[in-house]
Amino acid sequence: MSSFEYNQAPLRVVFGTGTLSKVPAELERLKAFKPLILCTPEQTFQAEKVENIVGSVKGITPVGVFSKATMHTPGNITDEALEFLKSSGADSLVSIGGGSTTGLGKALAVRTGLPHVSIPTTYAGSEMTPILGETVGGEKKTRSDPKILPTAVVYDVDLTMTLPPGLSATSGVNAIAHSVEGLYAQNGNPIMSLMALEGIRSLATSLPTIVSSPSDVPARSQALYGAWLCGVVLGNVGMALHHKLCHALGGSFNLPHAETHTIVLPHALAYNAPAIPEVMQKLAEVLPGSDEDAIKGLNVLLTKLKVKRGLKEFGMKESDVDKAAEIATRNPYWNPREIEKEKIREVIRRCWEGEEARADL
Structure with a gap:
């Protein structure tokens, strides 16, 4: 260890x-x-x-x-x-x-x-x-x-209980994002990794139930428990590319917080995937429908949750992609994979367009 x-x-x-x-x-x-x-x-x-x-x-x-x-x-x-x-x-x-x-x-x-x-x-x-x-x-x-x-x-x-299904979905994926990055944080540790995986598992299994049956009390309780664990992870270890992208996009283009995290998460993970094979395997184990592919698991989850997948649906312009790439690569956070501006620009473009995430950068 x-x-x-x-x-x-x-x-x-x-x-x-x-x-x-x-x-x-x-x-x-x-x-x-x-x-x-x-x-x-x-x-x-x-x-x-x-x-x-x-x-x-x-x-x-x-x-x-x-x-x-x-x-x-x-x-x-x-x-x-x-x-x-x-x-x-x-x-x-x-x-x-x-x-x-x-x-x-x-x-x-x-x-x-x-x-x-x-x-x-x-x-x-x-x-x-x-x-x-x-x-x-x-x-x-x-x-x-x-x-x-x-x-x-x-x-x-x-x-x-009265949190609308759509907002439940995006705020829950926002929480999942905290734990995903916690799994490969520079200052991560085994305790936070255990909390991260349990938090992701709890939310990934409960959120689809909440979307289909908003008044399901056990699902609501499980989701809140998962969010608590994911929040603990966020508060104890450093964040990386995903959060840097979301801060750049949300703060500079006034995009909604949870929705932005939801859109960016699978793309940021796909970018980092080549550098974190062990994390990808652990993630796949806690994401239903992943078929041993964590990126597929996230794509499947977002499809089940019926969330919007493109930043353009929240008012971001295609002409903003270059500016966003400039801001996101300025003073970058530590990241397991080297930050390359042109590839980050493509990540942001895919987020803007609403494409499914894929690990080909």
Whole structure:
């Protein structure tokens, strides 16, 4: 076995059904009595539900709801939320939603040092990472800091029951992407690899059921469990080409986060396949329908999930492909295969066109 280092950041997790009712206890444990609740405009009703639950407990007084969380965590929204927070006198943060809301909670927590309780409603996994991606001046940049990691995470399967099948599919594949890259990360280790494979297996088997039967509780529970594991992987090891491509595409062309990860994943894996034969074999074993070919397994999964496969379907122009290749190959992340600009351009073109992934570059 190769040598490795393993660090585990402290983070409390509450997982189950009906666990939203435990949020007040988490705040009390943190000695936080004036929480600011964060959400997107579309999830105000969920934030208000949290506000009511928390506010019904003696001694806890929510200071309000900030409902402008936006994908890719734009700097101007963070600045506005920070002013709202300071004027409210909040002593803590509670975010409810997907990666956009979690990202805003992280941005505020790292700037203020306030405790952050994250309540995920999708399968993105951002809540388990000390990583923050922020967009300023049309370009998305990421940083990692233990202070970014939420203080506690409350997983409530009930909150995912109304997540539309399409969004369930893409946010789940987004989570799978975290674990796929974790399997060949430069600083990977056996513990993260075990979590990665279990997370991928859980999501790859449950997501097709959710798409066909959205109210299937066991499938929803299995998917949320898988997303948790994939998020842990993302938070503990480095990422490579896939995430660099998604950050470049999402931050520079305002493409939807989960959908972009879904489209890019099989193509990024296909590019790296020649350099990671052992990983490809392990992946094939946990992807149903792979026939010992991990790329085929991902193509089969995306077909079952009925997701869109082309970036052009989300507004990206063909003329943007060259610019995207330039951004994606500038200051590249570590990657198991050498980054070649012209081949990366072709990867992006295939993502734009919506072609099935193939390992021929």
